Every structure is written in C-alpha cells, then in structure tokens.
Amino acid sequence: MGVAIRAADRGDQELVVRLLDEAFQNDPVSSWVFPGEEYRRRTHHRLMAAFTDVVLAEGRIDVTEDGTACALWLSIPAGDHSAQGGTDGAEAEEGDDGVRLREAVDPENERVERIARLMAEAHPADRAHEYLWMIGVAPGHQGQGLGTALIQHVLDRCDSEGRPAYLEASSARSTRLYERLGFAFTGRTLDLPDGPRMWPMWREPR
Numbered sequence: 001m002g003v004a005i006r007a008a009d010r011g012d013q014e015l016v017v018r019l020l021d022e023a024f025q026n027d028p029v030s031s032w033v034f035p036g037e038e039y040r041r042r043t044h045h046r047l048m049a050a051f052t053d054v055v056l057a058e059g060r061i062d063v064t065e066d067g068t069a070c071a072l073w074l075s076i077p078a079g080d081h082s083a084q085g086g087t088d089g090a091e092a093e094e095g096d097d098g099v100r101l102r103e104a105v106d107p108e109n110e111r112v113e114r115i116a117r118l119m120a121e122a123h124p125a126d127r128a129h130e131y132l133w134m135i136g137v138a139p140g141h142q143g144q145g146l147g148t149a150l151i152q153h154v155l156d157r158c159d160s161e162g163r164p165a166y167l168e169a170s171s172a173r174s175t176r177l178y179e180r181l182g183f184a185f186t187g188r189t190l191d192l193p194d195g196p197r198m199w200p201m202w203r204e205p206r
Contacts, residue, residue: 003149004065020048023136032195
C-alpha cells in the first residue's frame with residue numbers, strides 16, 4: 001500500500017514545525033546547536049519554525065496525508081550559494097544571513113549562526129539541483145518507510161527531469177538509507193567545531 005503525500009501550505013506550518021521539533025530533539029546536530037535537553041526543549045522549535053517559513057516561501061514541503069512525516073525541499077539554481085544562509089558565495093553576506101537567523105531564533109547562541117555559515121560554505125554551487133533540507137518523521141512512526149516514500153516522491157521527478165539532488169546526512173546510520181536511494185558521499189565531511197560530523201551527499205539522476 002502506497003503512502004499518500006500532499007504539498008503543504010501555510011495552514012500546515014504548525015504541523016510541520018511540531019514534526020521537525022519532535023523528530024530532531026535527539027539528533028546529533030540539533031544537540032550540538034542547542035546543548036542540554038531542557039534548553040533544547042525551550043528553543044529548538046524556533047529554528048524549525050525559521051526553516052519552515054523559508055521553505056514555505058521559497059521551496060516545497062511535502063507531508064504524508066496522515067501528518068506523521070514531512071520533507072523540506074529547495075530548488076537550487078546553478079551558481080547559487082545561498083542555501084542555509086549564504087548569498088552568491090559572498091562571505092560578508094553569508095555572515096549577515098547567519099546573523100539574522102541567530103537574532104531571530106536564539107540571539108545569544110552563536111552556534112545557530114555558525115552552522116548556517118558552515119553549511120552554506122559546503123553547499124555545491126556549480127549545478128542546479130534539488131536540495132533536501134530536512135526530513136522529519138514523528139518518533140512513533142519511524143522505521144515504517146515514510147521518509148523513504150517522501151524522498152522517492154521527489155527523486156522520481158528528478159530522474160524524469162535529469163536533475164541531481166543533494167543533502168547533508170546528520171549521522172552515519174542515515175547515510176546508509178540515502179545510499180540505498182542513490183546518494184553518494186561527496187568525500188568530505190562537514191565537521192562542526194567540537195561537535196558531530198555531517199556527511200554531504202549528492203545524487204545523479206537515474
């Protein structure tokens with residue numbers, strides 16, 4: 001039986017933020033950005049809300065019909081280095097976007113700004129592609145293939161249009177899932193200062 005998927009709209013903003021907040025509470029990267037369980041419970045949702053607002057305005061959010069999983073996608077044109085907070089590869093402007101994100105989410109938390117800058121710097125800029133920014137599955141529904149269905153939903157279109165795709169895996173375990181979907185590690189990890197490692201992954205269309 002297939003997974004029913006639809007495009008989210010502004011009316012789904014609260015649902016998407018809640019899904020992402022719950023799904024990433026124990027994620028290594030989220031734990032680095034917001035160290036401490038209580039601190040993370042109080043502040044993490046603000047970053048998820050900022051990401052959701054960006055993608056609702058500039059990209060596409062797919063949700064399962066039952067509201068238990070979502071995927072955030074941006075279409076990145078060739079030469080665009082703005083994903084995750086940069087603009088045209090200009091260091092000063094990247095910093096400005098990171099500052100704005102930090103000020104909107106958690107003004108005293110320098111790590112919000114730093115991760116935005118590091119991810120922007122590592123993001124491929126030479127070819128147009130679909131960027132899987134985030135994918136979240138409600139904790140009680142993980143392991144049921146919902147994430148795979150959401151990703152494949154867009155990858156089928158990538159294949160038909162001859163368009164590559166890109167993502168950053170936040171754990172070694174998740175890289176294996178993405179490899180099964182055709183993604184390959186780019187060869188250089190993104191290492192957060194005194195924190196976890198991320199695996200940038202690229203997928204050529206099939």
